Amino acid sequence: MEVNHTTTGGNKAEKMKTIGARQGSPLACIKFWVAVVSTMLLILWVCTIQLATLDDKIMVRKSAFYFPSFPPQRVYKNNGYLIISPNGGLNQKRLGICDMVIVARYLNVTLIVPKFAHGTYWNDTSTFADIFDVNHFITFLRGEVRILKELPPEQKRKAESEPLYYMFPRSFASLEYYLEKVLPRIQKHEILLFAQTDARLANNGLPEELQRLRCRVNYKSLRFTQPIEETGRKIVTILREKGPFLALHLRYEKDVLAFTGCVEGLTKEEATDVKEMRYSHDGWKHKPIDPKRKREHGSCPLTPEETALVFQALGIDRNTTIYIAGGEIYKKEKRMADLATAYPNLVRKETILKQVELEPFLKHADQMAAMDYIVAVESDIFIPTFVGNMANAVEGHRRYLGFKTTISLDRKLLVSLIDQYKNGTLSWDEFSLLVKKTHEDRTGKAVRRKEIPDHPRQEDYFYSNPQECLPPFAQPSNNI
Numbered sequence: 001m002e003v004n005h006t007t008t009g010g011n012k013a014e015k016m017k018t019i020g021a022r023q024g025s026p027l028a029c030i031k032f033w034v035a036v037v038s039t040m041l042l043i044l045w046v047c048t049i050q051l052a053t054l055d056d057k058i059m060v061r062k063s064a065f066y067f068p069s070f071p072p073q074r075v076y077k078n079n080g081y082l083i084i085s086p087n088g089g090l091n092q093k094r095l096g097i098c099d100m101v102i103v104a105r106y107l108n109v110t111l112i113v114p115k116f117a118h119g120t121y122w123n124d125t126s127t128f129a130d131i132f133d134v135n136h137f138i139t140f141l142r143g144e145v146r147i148l149k150e151l152p153p154e155q156k157r158k159a160e161s162e163p164l165y166y167m168f169p170r171s172f173a174s175l176e177y178y179l180e181k182v183l184p185r186i187q188k189h190e191i192l193l194f195a196q197t198d199a200r201l202a203n204n205g206l207p208e209e210l211q212r213l214r215c216r217v218n219y220k221s222l223r224f225t226q227p228i229e230e231t232g233r234k235i236v237t238i239l240r241e242k243g244p245f246l247a248l249h250l251r252y253e254k255d256v257l258a259f260t261g262c263v264e265g266l267t268k269e270e271a272t273d274v275k276e277m278r279y280s281h282d283g284w285k286h287k288p289i290d291p292k293r294k295r296e297h298g299s300c301p302l303t304p305e306e307t308a309l310v311f312q313a314l315g316i317d318r319n320t321t322i323y324i325a326g327g328e329i330y331k332k333e334k335r336m337a338d339l340a341t342a343y344p345n346l347v348r349k350e351t352i353l354k355q356v357e358l359e360p361f362l363k364h365a366d367q368m369a370a371m372d373y374i375v376a377v378e379s380d381i382f383i384p385t386f387v388g389n390m391a392n393a394v395e396g397h398r399r400y401l402g403f404k405t406t407i408s409l410d411r412k413l414l415v416s417l418i419d420q421y422k423n424g425t426l427s428w429d430e431f432s433l434l435v436k437k438t439h440e441d442r443t444g445k446a447v448r449r450k451e452i453p454d455h456p457r458q459e460d461y462f463y464s465n466p467q468e469c470l471p472p473f474a475q476p477s478n479n480i
Contacts, residue, residue: 078146079108080186081155083164084194087117090131090369091389095463096197098217102210103201105145106175107183109192113138113149117195124365131366133223140221144213155191166193169200172456175210198389203462204451214462215469218393219400224370231357232374235323238352239375242345245321247379249372249394251301251386252335253327261289262300270331298412301386304329306418308339310409313435321345323379325372326390327365349375382444383407392464399444399470406444413438446470 084100086093097114104111114128128134138147151159165185170177186192194200224232239245257263258277266274278284294300302310322343329336340346349371350358361367369390376382376394382405384391398404414435421431441447449467450460 077108078110079183080110080189081112081151081191082107082109082186082194083112083151083191084114084197085117086114086197087195088198089389090366090373091393092198093366094218094222095389095393096200097222098214098463099199099201100194100197101141101145101217101221102206102214103178103182104147105213106210107178107186109183109186110146110148112151113147114197124367126364126366129225130364131225131228131370133225136223137221141217144216151191159191164191164193165189166195168196169194171199172202173200174202174205203449203456203459204453208468211462211466211468215400215466218463218466219397224374227360228367228370229374231353231361232371234357235349235352235371235375236378239321239323239347239379242321244380245323246316246381246383247323247325247372247376248307249325249376249382249384249386249390250304250307250329251326251384251388252304252329254330255327256301256386257330259284260294260300261285261291262294263291264295264300265303265305265335274330295415296412298410298415300411300415302409302411302414304335304339306414307385308342309418309421310414310435312342313432314407314439315432315436316343318343319345321347323375324348325376377401381405381407383409385409386411392461395444396461396463396466399446399465403444403446403470407439408442408444410438410442 082100082104084097086096086100088096093114093116100114101111103109113134116124116126116128118125128137134149138149141147150156167182167185169182182192223229254274254277257266258274258281261275261278263271263274279286291300320343322345324346336346349368358368361371373390373394376390377397382394382398384394395406395408398406417426417431417434420426421428426434446467447465449462449465452459
């Protein structure tokens with residue numbers, strides 16, 4: 001069978017000409033591509049709406065805190081300059097700085113590197129840069145808050161030519177207080193000085209973003225200077241060579257006794273001595289104090305003798321190395337005798353290091369306290385005998401590092417038990433059993449921070465239990 005190739009090829013050619021003629025029309029091409037693009041845009045729009053709806057359903061609930069927002073990268077707007085003058089001892093200053101960074105972050109103001117107040121009992125002239133790594137502090141927080149070592153030239157001239165506007169912020173204040181009362185003053189005066197910074201921000205009621213920032217400031221940005229850090233670590237290394245050790249923050253110091261009015265175990269002359277010290281300091285309580293009542297309420301530091309009894313009742317081995325953190329013990333030769341007899345391995349940084357190693361720090365109480373802080377945080381067990389910023393700061397830091405053992409003494413119950421033991425009402429075995437039972441759940445474990453909205457001073461302090469920064473726990477105790 002023969003095929004007519006000429007006829008077949010001719011038919012194909014005619015069809016190709018027809019299709020080519022149709023495709024060659026400009027109007028037809030335009031209509032075709034408009035239809036394609038419109039269809040694609042419609043599909044894209046539908047998909048976007050569906051994804052947005054899905055996102056609303058699965059997204060994590062946002063915080064109610066919207067001023068300022070928390071974008072991945074900080075978009076900075078400067079509402080003014082905040083100068084702070086932290087007061088008190090090392091840890092009072094430290095925790096006050098943490099609060100003020102939060103305030104600066106919240107109000108979008110530039111924070112000037114803290115200028116320490118030096119009119120305290122210790123009269124330490126150390127600057128912020130003498131204790132903390134100032135460059136690390138600034139750079140670590142640069143994504144959160146703008147921090148400068150000093151005011152810019154124009155603002156500096158203004159501060160030098162006229163008195164700075166200053167105020168004492170409210171204790172345990174809410175964010176609303178800073179927004180409504182403080183921000184307008186900064187905007188009006190451009191520069192604001194906070195004359196005191198201790199406990200100026202609420203423990204509770206802050207967004208978790210800011211509570212966690214508090215922890216980053218405290219545990220990450222406030223790094224001690226290299227000389228302090230190296231000296232503190234050297235003490236820890238020497239102690240570790242002897243085995244596990246306990247850090248005891250023994251607050252039986254003259255200024256603590258004078259400030260509180262506690263005189264347990266003092267002679268009449270010694271009681272008069274500490275009372276005169278209290279009356280010599282402006283701002284300390286000058287009216288009569290009932291020391292017996294204060295002690296019964298647990299508002300006095302344990303004496304060294306009481307501490308020895310408590311340690312023995314808790315079953316702490318007498319061969320344990322005990323590092324004593326804190327200042328000079330009042331009348332130490334007499335008052336430390338019982339504790340030294342019960343626990344012969346008592347050490348201090350002054351007995352561990354050579355005089356030449358401590359020489360650069362000896363006249364600077366805050367720098368000496370920084371080394372005690374390092375040792376206390378690293379110890380196997382930490383026990384403070386009184387409340388205070390050091391006890392709170394170390395306890396919180398140890399929780400942050402994995403709930404390291406911190407025994408929080410129930411002083412109110414302990415002084416009652418000690419008195420009953422001394423007057424023969426309790427036998428030693430009964431006394432020891434009650435002391436142990438009392439402190440079974442006071443070891444720095446994960447617990448819910450106690451909140452008392454109308455009485456913030458009676459709440460658990462944020463820095464002793466920064467629960468927003470810690471691993472979650474399932475069931476908080478009902479009696480906390």
